[in-house]
Amino acid sequence: NSMNDPDKIPPMAAGMFNVYGGIYRDVNLVVKNKLFIPMQGSAEHEGGTFITTPGVTQKESGIRIQTWVKNDYPQSKTCQLISYIIDASGKTIQEIKTKATISQGQLYRFDQIGKTVKNPVLWSPENPVVYQVYSQLTEGGKVTDALSSSFGIRWFRWDYKENYLYINGKKTILHGGNRQQDY
Numbered sequence: 203n204s205m206n207d208p209d210k211i212p213p214m215a216a217g218m219f220n221v222y223g224g225i226y227r228d229v230n231l232v233v234k235n236k237l238f239i240p241m242q243g244s245a246e247h248e249g250g251t252f253i254t255t256p257g258v259t260q261k262e263s264g265i266r267i268q269t270w271v272k273n274d275y276p277q278s279k280t281c282q283l284i285s286y287i288i289d290a291s292g293k294t295i296q297e298i299k300t301k302a303t304i305s306q307g308q309l310y311r312f313d314q315i316g317k318t319v320k321n322p323v324l325w326s327p328e329n330p331v332v333y334q335v336y337s338q339l340t341e342g343g344k345v346t347d348a349l350s351s352s353f354g355i356r357w358f359r360w361d362y363k364e365n366y367l368y369i370n371g372k373k374t375i376l377h378g379g380n381r382q383q384d385y
Contacts, residue, residue, distance in 0.1 A: 235346040236274040237281060239339055240309070248311070251285075251351040253335055258357040260324065260370075265296075265316035269337050269349075273304040280304075281341040283312045288334040290323055324370050325354025 232241070240249035248270045256264040267285050280303045287296040296316050304310040323331045332352040339347045358369045367374045 237279050237304070237339065237341050238272055238274075238347040239337060239349045240270055240272050248309070250349060251335055251337055253351060253353040255353070255355045255357075257318075258322070258324075258355055261321060263319045263322045263355045265319060267298070267312075267314045267316065267335055267337075269312045269314070270309055271302075271304060271312065271339060271347075272309050273306060276306055278303055278305050279341055281339055281346070283314070284338045284340065285314055285316075286334075286336040286338070287316055287319075288336060290331045290333060295319065319355065322355040325356040326369050326372070327374060330354070 239251075242248075242250035250270065252268040254266045256266060258264075265287060267287075269283055269285065271281065271283065273279050280301065282299060282301045285298045285300075286294050287298075289295050296319075298314045298316055300312050300314055302310055302312065322333075323329070325331055332354050335351045335353065337349045337351070338345055356370050358367060360367055364373075367376060
């Protein structure tokens with residue numbers, strides 16, 4: 203887009219900012235099996251995985267994985283969700299298997315609790331180590347969908363008296379930016 207475009211396509215003389223046009227973010231065409239893990243961000247339903255780490259200390263952490271699966275077949279399907287928890291070095295440290303029968307058209311939530319992770323590498327701004335959950339959905343021994351999700355193990359709290367964030371017990375000063383999205 204150019205300033206003062208003769209065809210009056212913005213930004214023309216937009217002022218103090220440029221108005222971007224066209225495709226400026228990744229665009230993907232996703233073709234999936236009818237038994238699948240929906241993408242996150244739908245206004246109609248939950249999707250993907252939601253990973254929490256309850257009870258985090260420097261010595262251990264719990265892991266809870268919630269994964270949504272949709273069955274768009276005209277009949278019920280029995281499937282298995284296998285969630286692999288992978289550490290920062292790429293080593294699989296846990297494997298959680300859960301079976302379920304999902305009715306026709308149903309959006310089903312798997313809720314998996316992992317074993318306690320001993321001596322986790324804690325995420326922080328100075329040490330942004332992430333773990334992965336690789337979710338594999340199978341039906342009749344065949345993989346119908348898979349999804350990889352990253353997460354950090356950390357604990358945090360907001361101190362209302364000081365107005366500071368604490369991550370893993372350490373005071374953390376937040377720095378940010380403001381980018382406004384137009385058009």
